[in-house]
Amino acid sequence: MFKFFSSSNIYSLIQKLINFIDSIFFLILIIGLTFALVLSPPDYTQGDSVRIMYVHVPAAWLGLACFSVITLLSVLNFIFKIRNFYFINKSIAPIGLLFTCLAIITGSLWGQPTWGTWWAWDARLTSMLVLMLFYIFYILAFKLLSGEEIIVKVSSIIAIIGSINLPIIKYSVEWWTTLHQPASIKIVGPSNIHSAMLLPLLVMLLVFLLYGALIFLMKYKTEIIRIKKKNLKKI
Amino acid sequence: MLTKKVKKRIIFLTFIFILSVFAVFFILNSLKKNILYFSSPTEIKQKEDIPFGKAMRVGGMVKKGSITINQKNIQFTVTDFENEILVSYSGTVPNLFAEGKGVVAEGKLSDKNFFIASRILAKHDENYMPPEIKEIIKKNAK
Structure with a gap:
């Protein structure tokens, strides 16, 4: 089964995927931005600053999602030694960090006009900052340590400890009193967000997903080229 | 099916995971009061050892029709x-500060019923809708 993950098989598939995403990305980006910036209505209390949400929420979701994937793959790699997961993780981590930082920065820009402050040490904001720190530690493990075995060991431990933070981020707004509002979109039950705003949000989520996937594939491709180069040198 | 080495690694990771869950749980438990961003009026009323004159936050809804503004303060x-x-x-209040909306006040408690704020933060709720829809909801409520 893991034969599928061998680098030579995957290389041509990656190139096809990159081409495919390239061909549709800008179209969806333009649709998403038109909906988010022009067609969607302003909010009844926030006015136009609600539009920051269309960047903030998908970025935060993907920040969490990337870390979940990293944790899963790290653990699998640590236990079963699937070497490709090492390179996948190495490529995903900076993207997750980017999205997390983006969520924090846009949240801060939104907080100033709505709450009246750039930053508050409430549970949601702080736990998000902790996630960012875990991303940084995780990436530093790859940058500072040498030797794949030790990197896998250290980074997996960082990932598994960091993963405890994920449910804390999700439920921070329910467990404690926070300045941050509770989730508007619920997995079960009706959402508290009007459909005219939900639609652009979902399109923007798709845009972010595609963007993340594109960067990931490019980085992963570079990693594969690097391995091949190394192997060539050995011969 | 699993080799000894694999089993060893699984046990190692599970051990680390459980250990850190416990650690995080105890840390959060001991920080409980500090993680709460604000206290509600009920909590303040019920608590015996409220520190008067110490910086804290009170949060809740701005009662409808309760805002009075004079030259000096609000x-x-x-x-x-x-x-x-x-x-x-x-001082100045944030744009979203309004009657019937969430608010967090930073400042000092002078007694259990009176709070002197040094900063007001507006708390936004999780409802997002266009202004027209809000009008319709308001109309229907009447």
């Missing part, structure tokens, strides 16, 4: 629909 009642507390503040 006064309003924060309610959690069980208990309320009067807040006095001088």
